[in-house]
Amino acid sequence: MDKETLVQLYPVMVGHRRYLHRHPELSFKEKETSGYVAGHLKRMGIELITGIGGTGIIGRIRGGKPGKTVAFRADMDALPIQDEKQCDYASQVPGVMHACGHDGHTATLLALAEYYSSRREEVEGNIVLIFQPAEEVCPGGARSMIEAGALNDVDVIYGVHLWTPIPIGTAGSAPGALMASNDDFVIELRGKGGHGGMPHMAIDSVVAASALVLQLQSIVSRSVDPLQPAVLTIGSIQGGMAQNVIADRCRLSGTVRCFNEETRTMIARLVRQVVEGTAAAYGAEAEIAYTTGYPSLINHKQEYDRFYSIAGPEAGLKPVLAAPIMPAEDFAYYLKEVPGCFVLVGAGNKDKGIIYPHHHPKFDIDEESMLHAATLLVAMREAYCLENKA
Template sequence: MNETIERGFEEMVEWRRYLHRNPELSYQEKETSAFVAGKLESFGIEVRRNVGGYGLIGTVKGSLPGRTVALRADMDALPIAEESGAEYASLREGVMHACGHDGHTAALLGAARYFAEKRERLRGEVRLLFQASEEVCPGGAMPLIENGALEGVDAVYGVHLWTPMPAGTAASVAGPMMASTDEFFIDIAGRGGHGGMPHETVDSIVAASALVMQLQTVVSRSVDPLKPAVVSIGTINGGFAQNVVAEKTRITGTVRTFDEDTRLLIRGRIEDMSLRIAESYGASASVEYLVGYPALVNDASETERFFRVAPAALPGFRIETAKPLMPAEDFAYYLREKPGCFMLVGAGNSEKGFVHPHHHPRFDFDESAMKAAASLLIAMAESVFEEEI
């Protein structure tokens, strides 16, 4: 574990707990951004504020020539009422850091201070990306990229504190690691009427129900069984009284895949199936399909770097090959532009009660994992700086 990070851990915890008490939703991270920018400037780091919203780009240029590495953390919280009972619980009703972004930000601040203090001996440049709005599409990654965040960058790295893994572990995997995420909204229009005279109506609920059942066959009968995919219906809403045939019903859901061909196939099947099944019941359908984040695909050579670097950076840790995950991450956009690696650091601890999943109102994590996250980011960057230009 990095000695500088060990010495600064108590302050890292203070930063994290301040952010946890004062969470801000996606696209609203004004105070969070100002807090982080202030810390970076106190370290003597040059900062571009309000990049593509409330994003920040900090730059540490070493005295010696070398490569450029980008390190990224996300800053936004979720619309969840906290029930953790922690003394540092959210002070903002209905808003909570329930995914560990406060820890990501604190860990990258720790890494930022390390590189700022090492500037005179640093070979290369560190680009610090404090990103807003990861939780809500279209997300904050693309605005940073469009504003030059990756210009001249040789590699990009990010870490997610992950409570399903115990503290003392770290993992990554080459290739697809996190799924793409799309959303669909299907409106079925029939002809309403009296519930006692259904023969004079076109029942949108019956048509929608048939469609929900048929959508379950998209993955099982249209997708290559060797290619993971998910189609989940989240809501079905129609009608307003027990004796009225509903004229309109809405279905909403999500699609998760790991490759673009499967992604396009599923979209086409959902759109075609919706129109045809609605028509077969005498109804009509309209489909709104929102394309979200692409699949997160780690660069093979940079993932090899992780497995080479992590054991020395995290002595005593169990270093594992991660299983691909269906949750999505807009870090995927960075990896479309530059070689890099997204890594998981275990942050669960059953003995301390850190057992709740991400996005849960009682979510919390073992703060010692922040030391590992910061140390890993530093080690990955320094490994790049050691290479010949």
């Protein structure tokens, strides 16, 4: 590994990241971002497939020597959040910002493209660069990338998430489950409107919805094995327009997170049962739209072991065994197809005031985490190729 070149590429990463941070785009709308990435890859002479799932890009670098094919992935989408940071690279798009570090992921992968394209003749095997749209919203962009051939002939895949809950200089992952599955639901309750002073003449959808919120919470607390982590959250409830009017309709939406597929299936079944039963008990009608989202992200143990063994001596990071977390990631789809590992690279730094969590209006990263991520990914690829020489 040429660490000096990676260090020299660090200002390039910062430049890419700050440009993308100023110009964020929402999921499935990453048109300008995709054009920016494609333009730089074309300048490097990298083979490209563009327009996947609308804005996705697959780049391929063919090495000058025989060997394995290793894939790296970055996500490109931003979030519908108003940027509240006071800095010269704050978002210039009202109501949209990179509040999860995807700009840093994209910048890191662009730097890796520069690193490997400049030394093609030395590279053993091939390198696949996956710039994916729409990680933040289901159905996500990973499946369209896979369907377009992103993993054709790929032997292993690596990805990182720049992660502010852990400090700069640290990297965490886990063998097996690292991130949860996610399913979403929307419930429409229909009652009978009426006067607030005459509730006996109406069917109150808000009261039915209130009871339903409490009943849904009992699914995890009373039906799920306490040794199987699971979360059911009602994120929104909307009903009624005036203080003296009984609402005829109320809408709830929520999310379910877990790691075990049997638990996931059971919760989906019980949500439907509880919704139907509670609505009937209050004389209301109910309609539920239940969307199955990303599967749990399951790292391959051999690739986790590779990360843990080389993160310190090769990348200068402190490796830690990460506890599984309930946020979801559609990198999970890639890991269902080929071996690989997803790593949380520390990006928080209290000394620099980088303390805000992901999806917060003041979210930022310690940009040195991009150099750490790039060094780690190069080290993991080299370790894999050394172990699997043709």
